[in-house]
Structure formats: C-alpha cells, structure tokens
Amino acid sequence: MIMMAEFYDVIVIGGGVAGVKAATVIRELNKQVRIGVITKEPFIYTKMGLNYIIKSGSSIDLFKLMIDANRIGIDVLVNSVVTRIDFEKKTLKVKQNGTFRIYAFDKLILATGGKPVIPDIEGVGKIGVLTFNDYDNAMNIKNYIRSGMNIYIIGAGLVGLLLAEALKSNGLKVTLVDALPGIGLTIVEEEISKYLVDKLVSRGIRILTSAEIEKILGDRKIKKKVRKVIINGDKYEADLIVFTIGITPNIDLIRRSVIELGVKNAIRTNAKMETNVDNVYAIGDCATSIDYFTKKETYRPLGILAVSMAEIVGRNVAGNDTSYEGFIPMQYFEVFNNSIIKIGLNIKEARELGLNAAKKLIRYKVPGIRVHPISLLIHLKNRREELIGWQVISPWMASYKSAIFINAIRERIGLNEFLDLEKNMEVVDVIS
Ligand SMILES: Cc1cc2nc3c(=O)[nH]c(=O)nc-3n(C[C@H](O)[C@H](O)[C@H](O)COP(=O)(O)OP(=O)(O)OC[C@H]3O[C@@H](n4cnc5c(N)ncnc54)[C@H](O)[C@@H]3O)c2cc1C
DSSP: OBOOOEEEEEEEEOOSHHHHHHHHHHHHHOSSSOEEEEOSSSSOBOSTTTHHHHSTTOOOOGGGSBOOHHHHTSEEEOSEEEEEEETTTTEEEEEETTEEEEEEEEEEEEOOOEEEOOOOOBTTTSBTEEEOSSHHHHHHHHHHOOTTOEEEEEOOSHHHHHHHHHHHTTTOEEEEEOSSSSSSTTTSOHHHHHHHHHHHHHTTOEEEOSOOEEEEEEOSSSTTBEEEEEETTEEEEOSEEEEOSOEEEOOTTTTTSSOOBOGGGOBOOOTTSBOSSTTEEEOGGGBOEEBTTTOOEEOOOOHHHHHHHHHHHHHHHTTOOOOOSOBOOEEEEEETTEEEEEEEOOHHHHHHTTOOEEEEEEEEOBTTBOOOSEEEEEEESSTTOBEEEEEEEESSOTTTTHHHHHHHHHTTOBHHHHHHHOTTEEEEEEEO
16 A cells, blocks of 8 residues: 655665765754655664674674664654655655555655675575675674684675674684785785784684685585585685675666666766756765766775765755865774774775876884884875875874874875975885
8 A cells, every 4th residue: 555655855765874974964054954864774873883793892882883863853764665766756665564655855865875795606595604784784693603613704805804803702713715815905005914914813813815715515414504615626614604895886776767877886976966867866885976086986885985975965955055076085993903094095096096106115203102013105106206095004093193194195295295294204115
C-alpha cells in the first residue's frame, strides 16, 4: 500500500558523516527549512572509529559514534530504504517496516556512501568471509571472533590496518595481505611503509605482501564455512577472512538515471557540489570532488573530505552561494601507538594526476622530544620544487607543526624557501 507524499524542503539520503554534516550546516544557517535525513540503518553514525567496537579494552562508548538526531533539529527517518528516485516528479519511494511511502522534496542531497569491494574469486560467499565498512560489519566481526582464530585481512590500507590492530588486541592470529609490495602504500611512501611493517611484525602481525588471494576453501564437514585460503599458490589455515580492499561509490539508486557519473563511477559534481540535475547535489563517498593542485576531477572516499563537501553543499542549499577551488586530501590515524599523517598528495597520486613529483626525507627538531623517525616532503620537480605533500609517522606528537606544513602545501611554497623559514628542519636524504 502506498500512502500520500510527505514534503520536505530538503531531503538527504544517507545518515553517514556527509549527510548528517550537510543537514547540520543547513539547519545552522536556516531555522525554517524542513529537513529530512533518510537512512536504511537503525541510527545515524560516523564510520571513523568503528574499529574501537572490535578493539579489546576500548573504553569508547558505542553510542558516541552515533549522532544525536534531536540535537541537529531535523527529522531522521531510520530503517528507511530509498528504493527509487523520480527526478521529474521530485519524489522518493521509501520502504519502511514493509510499507512503501512517498516523500517529495524541493532539494535532494545524495550522500549514499560507498560499498566495499569484494573480488570475484571462488569461495567469497562462504560463512566467515566478511567486510568491514559499517556498523553491522563491525558487529558481525565482533560476534564471529573466538580465541585462537586465524584471521586474514585482505587489503592493508587505512581500514585494514585499523582492523589488524583491533583484532590483535583480542589475542588473535592476524595476517595482513596486500597485493602491493608493502603495507599502507595506497596512503604513504615505502619509507613509512617499511617502518610500519617493522612495528606490526614486532607486535605479532604476520604480513604477506605482493600477495594475491586466489581461492577460499570450505571446511570438510561444513563446506559453506571457511577453512583455508590460497594465496600466491600456497594454502593457509583460516577461520575468518575480511576484505578491506577499498570501496566503490554506492550508485545503486541512480544507475541508469539522468544523473551523470564521473571518475570511478562516482556521481559527478561541480564546485558547488551540484550534479547535472537542478537542485540535486551529491557529497561524500558517492561523489567526485575537485583536486586542489590540478583542478581535475577525482574520487577520494575520505571522511575528512566528506565533511568538507558537506559544508559546501550545506551553504549552497541554505542559500549562501559557495564554491570551492579543490580539496587537499588529508589523513590522520593511529595504529599500534604510532600516528601517521598524510597531507596533500603522495607520489603515486601526483603522477596519476599528471604531475612530476619527487620526495625528500627531512628531519626536524621538536623541543623536548626526539626527532620524528620518518618525515617526507613531496614536491614538484620544477625550478621552485613547490610542496604538494607531507607525510610523517611517529610515536611522538606527529601532529606537531602540521599547521605549518598544511599552509606551506596550500600556498605551494618552494622547498628552499620553506626550509629557510623553518630553521629547525633539514633535508636528510633526497629520493627521486
Ligand atoms: C573503520 C573505518 C575507519 C575509517 N577511518 C577514517 C579516517 O581515519 N579518516 C578518514 O578520512 N576516513 C576514514 N574512513 C572513511 C570514512 O569513514 C568515509 O569516508 C565516510 O564515512 C564517508 O561518509 P559518507 O557519509 O559519504 O558515507 P557513509 O558513512 O558510508 O554513509 C552512507 C549512508 O547512506 C545510507 N544509504 C545508502 N543507500 C541508502 C538507501 N538506498 N536508502 C537509505 N539509506 C541509504 C547508509 O545507510 C549510510 O547511512 C574510515 C572508514 C572505516 C570503515
């Protein structure tokens, strides 16, 4: 049975960090507008921190990850799955507790996030093969693990690293597997990756790099349950396999619609976060964004960028004409008591954008504490050697001086000029 349409001035599809932040910004700027946030999940929350649900002894309150809807002053429709968008009639069909309802909107914000990538190999449908991208995934992993289990995490990027630490804290046997020749290489350079490998190995994590997973085999008695995994031709005993090899934009709702797609099949947006359809916007892990350095379209599924996109869309939807010139990617996370910061581009990202980049290892003194083990500056191979990136790994105050690095990168200051200004920094090594 379909009921009469309920109207909102603004509807946001997605109760993740992007959707909720956008709704908050609109509410702050406009107290009158009717805003509805629709999510298929039982609550709205941010995914950053889901690893603490699994981490043993973590004092984080699960409900801290969940955002207080009342505080936001908007209608949050939980357990509500949008099944269809009619862009002409400006309506949505939404399934709620087995009943379909129609919602009408004036402006629509798509913030549907990303979906975890699962490779097309034999055995991926078996019990004990999981992903780690949302609250349900985190609870599934937490409920599945038992003492003595052998766990394989496939994909050693940010999410895989955080999961490895969380599972190890439960005393489990953890193997991190990556197709690249190191870990964390989608984020940082090999110098930091090597340092990270040493830290993880010393904490008892087994690491397999340049390693391709080929097949997942079942249990002799319960064939549907994971028992072994074949990697680079070798067979390993496994009780649980978790894929963390990245995410792809969730465009289920707009496939074969009028909405235009851009790089990596993400929803194409302009400098105001508008799509090609009037009054329809897209933000967060489902959308493209503009690179700060080249002004090219990119796909960067990062929480920090999702928040920046939400701020732009929030202002535009609330009536304050706002555009941006491009986002500088940033990542900050902690694993095994080491913090990693990456601001701007790494060499691979720069080259993919058509920039000719190189790196310099630097050392800088921090009053009262020892020197950071590894800090790299990424710069263009031009006359001024303009700065386009900075990476550091450190057990001590990695964020020290981060504002200076961010500003230098934003201004694309020349390397020599930067070192002249920052007398306590010196180039230790030049790596091209
Ligand atoms: C464990 C973990 C740690 C992370 N740590 C970091 C970090 O340190 N730094 C960083 O920058 N990034 C981090 N990320 C990535 C970051 O969490 C994401 O970039 C961010 O969550 C994207 O936000 P989003 O709102 O675009 O999408 P999501 O958070 O994925 O939200 C999408 C929302 O859309 C809803 N939805 C989708 N389809 C429908 C539908 N048809 N009907 C109704 N609702 C729908 C979903 O239910 C969900 O509420 C981490 C990710 C994970 C998993």
